[in-house]
Amino acid sequence: MRxxxxxxxxxxxxxTITNVTQExxxxxxxxxxxxxxxxxxxxxxLGKIEQLAEVLGVHPLTLLTVAYMxxxxxxxxxxxxxxxxxxxxxxxxxx
Numbered sequence: 001m002r003x004x005x006x007x008x009x010x011x012x013x014x015x016t017i018t019n020v021t022q023e024x025x026x027x028x029x030x031x032x033x034x035x036x037x038x039x040x041x042x043x044x045x046l047g048k049i050e051q052l053a054e055v056l057g058v059h060p061l062t063l064l065t066v067a068y069m070x071x072x073x074x075x076x077x078x079x080x081x082x083x084x085x086x087x088x089x090x091x092x093x094x095x
Contacts, residue, residue: 008038010067011052018056025055 011034015022022031022038028051036042044052046060053060069077 006040006070007043007064007067008040009070010063012038014056014058014063014066018058020056025052028052028055 015038022034025031025034029048033042034052037044049063050060053063056063065081069080072080
């Protein structure tokens with residue numbers, strides 16, 4: 001299982017890419033909370049991940065994907081996202 005620090009690294013990376021400051025999360029979290037998540041000291045709930053992603057302007061799955069795929073090569077990203085896409089489509093088809 002991945003560590004909380006990997007999620008924090010992903011949050012910080014996406015925050016930097018999207019030019020969002022820790023203070024910009026003010027309506028959903030304090031700057032102190034964001035800092036502790038980025039340092040791997042706290043782990044957000046799914047609801048909080050959704051709120052954080054909204055501030056970043058990304059889908060929550062993007063934030064989680066970056067956390068899990070931080071060491072992947074572009075080829076591994078392509079292979080994994082294709083596999084994930086196929087599995088998700090199969091699940092939706094079964095409904």
